Amino acid sequence: MATDLILGTAGHIDHGKTSLIRALTGVDTDRLPEEKQRGITIDLGFAQLRVGAYCLGIVDVPGHERFVRNMLAGATGIDLALLVVAADDSLKPQTREHFDILRLLNLQAGVIAITKCDLADGSWIDLVEDEIREFVRGSFLESAPLVRTSSATGEGLDTLRAELERAARQAAAQRDADGTEAPFRMAIDRAFTLAGHGTIVTGSVSSGQVQVGDELAIEPGALRVRVRGLQNHDQPAQQVHRGQRAAVNLAGVHHAGIERGQELATPGHLQPSRVLTVRLQAVPGVPRPIKNRCRVRVHLGTAELLGTLVLLDADALGPTESAYAQLHLVRPAVATWSQPFVIRS
Numbered sequence: 001m002a003t004d005l006i007l008g009t010a011g012h013i014d015h016g017k018t019s020l021i022r023a024l025t026g027v028d029t030d031r032l033p034e035e036k037q038r039g040i041t042i043d044l045g046f047a048q049l050r051v052g053a054y055c056l057g058i059v060d061v062p063g064h065e066r067f068v069r070n071m072l073a074g075a076t077g078i079d080l081a082l083l084v085v086a087a088d089d090s091l092k093p094q095t096r097e098h099f100d101i102l103r104l105l106n107l108q109a110g111v112i113a114i115t116k117c118d119l120a121d122g123s124w125i126d127l128v129e130d131e132i133r134e135f136v137r138g139s140f141l142e143s144a145p146l147v148r149t150s151s152a153t154g155e156g157l158d159t160l161r162a163e164l165e166r167a168a169r170q171a172a173a174q175r176d177a178d179g180t181e182a183p184f185r186m187a188i189d190r191a192f193t194l195a196g197h198g199t200i201v202t203g204s205v206s207s208g209q210v211q212v213g214d215e216l217a218i219e220p221g222a223l224r225v226r227v228r229g230l231q232n233h234d235q236p237a238q239q240v241h242r243g244q245r246a247a248v249n250l251a252g253v254h255h256a257g258i259e260r261g262q263e264l265a266t267p268g269h270l271q272p273s274r275v276l277t278v279r280l281q282a283v284p285g286v287p288r289p290i291k292n293r294c295r296v297r298v299h300l301g302t303a304e305l306l307g308t309l310v311l312l313d314a315d316a317l318g319p320t321e322s323a324y325a326q327l328h329l330v331r332p333a334v335a336t337w338s339q340p341f342v343i344r345s
Helices: 017-027 033-036 065-075 093-104 122-135 158-173
Strands: 003-010 045-050 052-060 080-086 112-116 146-148 185-194 198-207 209-211 213-221 223-232 236-237 237-243 244-252 262-263 273-281 295-298 303-311 322-333 342-344
Touching: 003 017, 003 093, 003 158, 017 045, 017 052, 017 080, 017 112, 017 158, 033 093, 045 158, 052 065, 052 158, 065 093, 065 295, 065 303, 080 093, 112 122, 112 158, 146 158, 158 223, 198 273, 209 223, 223 237, 262 303, 295 322
Parallel strands: 003 052, 003 080, 080 112, 112 146
Antiparallel strands: 045 052, 185 198, 185 262, 198 244, 209 237, 213 223, 213 262, 223 236, 223 244, 273 322, 295 303, 295 342, 303 322
């Protein structure tokens, strides 16, 4: 039986993330007409890749700075990362921002892919490799494999699959063994209606399992719903569990009453609150001190919320510093103990 894990991409716009996923899986994750017209990823895309004993549900994220909020929504619940850097462009602003996000999400495993190697000569790519190694030093990707690839020629794709299998083995060994026995939880990243089926929500299952017929709750909102049907990557399923992408057909709610940021969970598991007590860690590249009572954007699960940051044991927070704090949110959110989150200005 395959072990299910969620793989998230990361990297700057036009560095070839979507083309690489298409070359690996045969799936074009750009599904929106505007994405086809503009040639860039705007919202989240999804695919599946089997590597050895592991089944990777892939979340392909946008690289444009305007869509970082969408990248953060896709990064929730991932088990391992594929950091993508174009050989002809090297490190760029969203490479750095996406990498900071991956570090804040407490990931432990990943692979680095250098794309578009058919567009650069070997000596230049050697310099790009050196720059990447210096960039990831001291992080969870410090010893990660670095694979030269080309979606156009197929260079490195077999090697990349092999390295993804090794990273998946590492991620599987480090995650909690009782994840499928915990209460069910899935942050919602899409909600829509389908003729003949009704309301459908999608997301990455972060804990537990659910079966057709089960009763669940949508929080915040205290909406009680029943599972009418389940799919995993367009395939009908009687059950979905932690580490899988899921589409859940719900009875008892209209899709217009659901939005990205809400969560589907075992009834009673999640309790909404407007105040969260947190441990805050500033990234090394924070451009200015984080001040007490500043306004912030809080990215928690797939939700983006406005709030006020109250530092409990400091007046300001500089690069790499940490402190206890409280987030006073403009509307309720749900969280569990030790859940990672990201704040932005």
